[in-house]
Amino acid sequence: MAMKKLLNKPENLVQEMLEGFVLANPGKVALEGANLVVRVAPKSKDKVALVTLGGSGHEPALSGFVGEGMLDISVPGEIFAAPGPPRVVEALRAANRDAGVLFIVLNHAGDVMSANLAMGMAKKEGINVKQVLTHEDISGGPRSNPEERRGLAGALPVIKVAGAAAEQGRSLDECLAVAERMEANMATLALAVSGATHPSTGDVIADIPEGMMVVGMGQHGEAGGGTQPLKSADETAEIMLAALLDDLQAKAGDEFLVMLNGVGSTTLMELYLVLRRVGQLLEAKGMKMARTLVGEILTVQEMGGFQMCIGRLDDELKALWDAPCNSPALTVK
Amino acid sequence: MAMKKLLNKPENLVQEMLEGFVLANPGKVALEGANLVVRVAPKSKDKVALVTLGGSGHEPALSGFVGEGMLDISVPGEIFAAPGPPRVVEALRAANRDAGVLFIVLNHAGDVMSANLAMGMAKKEGINVKQVLTHEDISGGPRSNPEERRGLAGALPVIKVAGAAAEQGRSLDECLAVAERMEANMATLALAVSGATHPSTGDVIADIPEGMMVVGMGQHGEAGGGTQPLKSADETAEIMLAALLDDLQAKAGDEFLVMLNGVGSTTLMELYLVLRRVGQLLEAKGMKMARTLVGEILTVQEMGGFQMCIGRLDDELKALWDAPCNSPALTVK
Amino acid sequence: MTNAIGCTEMAAMLRGAAAEIRANHELLGKLDSVGGDGDHGTTMLRAMANLEKAVDAASGNDLKSLLYDVGWAILGVDGGATGPLLGMFFMGMSEAVEGCDTLDASALAAAFEAGVAGVRAQTKAQPGDKTMVDALVPAVMAAGCTAESGGDLLSVLRDAAAAAAAGAAATKDMQARFGRARNIKELSIGTPDAGATSVSFIFAGFLKGMDTNA
């Protein structure tokens, strides 16, 4: 299939992309060692470091969130494929410090295996590392069965609050607690309205019938089950929000972060329509849309659709969400 | 045609979109009067105000750049259609101050007519307003024929440097001079690789044959002429950069801002490949990629492609480009 | 039919234009989508809705302010090129009818001429450039000739409508040099201009508004 993409040789794709990425953000990020994405101005060594790993092809995630108040090191893998343990161990070594390392892992089999192998090796070397696993995709199964739930764009709120806590000098256990509280209070659901192509193979990575949408599709085009006729922005917002609130057993009075993550070709315009409706629906239920983030956070190439992620906030999480940060893809003053 | 978009009633599209937009950025922007997008924390009245106007459907442009160090008021029109003079006059009135108003207009017939009619009325009312017209699209014709050149994403650098100058308290004439110098040193070329649909009518707004790309296509799908087989990222970068450098009569030693504006479904990954090649090419010519900006700035719905905008920088423009700003779509610390 | 156009008659003409556009807006969108962005039909619908609102709201017997309000209301449409151009047509007419309670044939022709001047102050487009100017200019010339040679109001409107239609039809063979269609260069040849076609419907509507037999 002829891809409608501007590419060079597939075998150089990730390498060239990373070179361009740091050129685009010269004051913020750099490549170090085995293509680890690091901060140009490192955090002081007495503060907890944040490390993550993940496949490429989802830009700006995850390396776009390396920076002040966010990640210290990201280990980008091949397209849609987790990096192998050797590079991950290298990252954990580079991040190593007395204050400890918080390791943020999105629940996908390859990522988890690679992360766990690397963690095991790092611990043997005496590195003080603790892991938080994100698995907020409610389409994977009930909350009681977290292993079946994938980690989607909800990694960002976890990175944000834990990154802010680390920047404030909190201990590894405190950072971990904050990350786990954010994680435990999040729920995400993905919607796809049009497919995409794999940038190395040219394969179609989601084949969505004309006039249909798929609720619950994974971020590599894994089928989701909920294929149904394409709905309006308002109706879509209603369907998705209801499922998320149900999963979180939300009650009147709850305050939420509402994050809408455009996965590729869906416009900001459409996301704003959805956000507007979410705000109305929450208000009608006596809940509050306390914080919002709308944009492309974790994309799936040119796929059409978005992920709706909501996270219940308490005062501490709100303050950490609001804390300043400075990364290629998110800057808060 | 069944659109793959999440929409409600077309007649409410812009209104609902604007409501969602301010909900997404509550600390930064608000709607005032006849849907003028204004700053939540207005600039002090002794500083020059920046006002712009433009059709909707290009989000985040232009209202996404309202904020500290950027625009004071944006007047969003209907989809791809300039707002009429009455709302523009209202914006100029709202911005009115002794320090004066800098009015940034992108060269599209409707925008220019509406802007000029509104300017005329505002001046009759004694409002001190001066205009800068952006027309950096080199596909329109030679530099000697500026009227034929459209204003594309290059509006952003103009807004950025003039906004920084205004925030520093410079006079209207100084802000205008900075804006005009940036404008005169910019050149933009657009590339389309896949089409889009008009969100109100569902019409195809650019019909690009399979396996082809169009150089010079306008941001509403206006045909560009340069239809040719789809090239690699490297070759595309070469073709486009050569045309831009030629237009600017660039010489060794020149320093440039390189801005790559994804227009919709083209990924950051692809833009990074292009940026990497641009950096190599400039270096080989003894020129410098002094500043970069890569992302979605002025989109064309889900169109595939990007605009390459380069701007020759001097020390003052560099400093203004680097100055802090805080808007929904661009924050510089 | 009366021999003088006062506010009531002008309101009927204006409503006639709105009705005619409404009946044909899909064609207008289609014509604009060839080289432009396809929004001309919906823009004209919004413009005509604003026109009707202004006509409804107009009180009293002041032709000048009726036309001014209509012009301003059309300017208030977020309509790209169409809002300013069409709005200024009515603003131009408004200025020309200063002091008139009613218009006879030559005053109407003169008002049209002032309307076209209002449009042409906004654009450098000349006849032959494939824009609404190609329908406006012949319409106004025809109105002027007919009035000068003693034609009555209805003849003025009939000849203006015929000339606008002919002018719009003639844009089919022209290459666009203004508006978005300019960008497709010679590919614009073969399709009539959307804005010129709108103008032909407006003049047809003026006539129908005054002469229900037309």
Place this chain on the structure above:
Amino acid sequence: MTNAIGCTEMAAMLRGAAAEIRANHELLGKLDSVGGDGDHGTTMLRAMANLEKAVDAASGNDLKSLLYDVGWAILGVDGGATGPLLGMFFMGMSEAVEGCDTLDASALAAAFEAGVAGVRAQTKAQPGDKTMVDALVPAVMAAGCTAESGGDLLSVLRDAAAAAAAGAAATKDMQARFGRARNIKELSIGTPDAGATSVSFIFAGFLKGMDTNA
């Protein structure tokens, strides 16, 4: 054919596996694209390139470190699930050959068993869950039986390859409960599992590497 596997023979087996995967990588990608993300073929190519590099670089006569280096090199592939699983297969084998200069039939079977244990430490997938475990487990069981009943090295490899192929084929009728294909649920039935098919090629390649007549 020899009755003991030293470094030279192990290198031949490993290269045989790489050759077999290379000859079949397109099929692997296609199988993975049914329920997964279609990258399994290219991932296996990269894994085998790393394997060969490690084999080329290996010096001396240390079986344990040859297998360790191969395992580590495969872990170094950015390959989603495949890198860790396949890498740990060779890391597991490496631990089992500690102290051996050469392997006889039962030592080879034991090494395979340790390799599978290395894989199974990474995943909760059980036989029947439609993963590479469905090819690995029967292959290793077959190797163990053959060795126990006195079969020679070639019989061990032949029976292991046959069992891996049968195990991979049997995944066709299973529903995926691990890996990305899990998400398509019953739609995964009807296509063999990509990773299990890879394992069958690896064991076929081991055999071909040792027995050029195979």
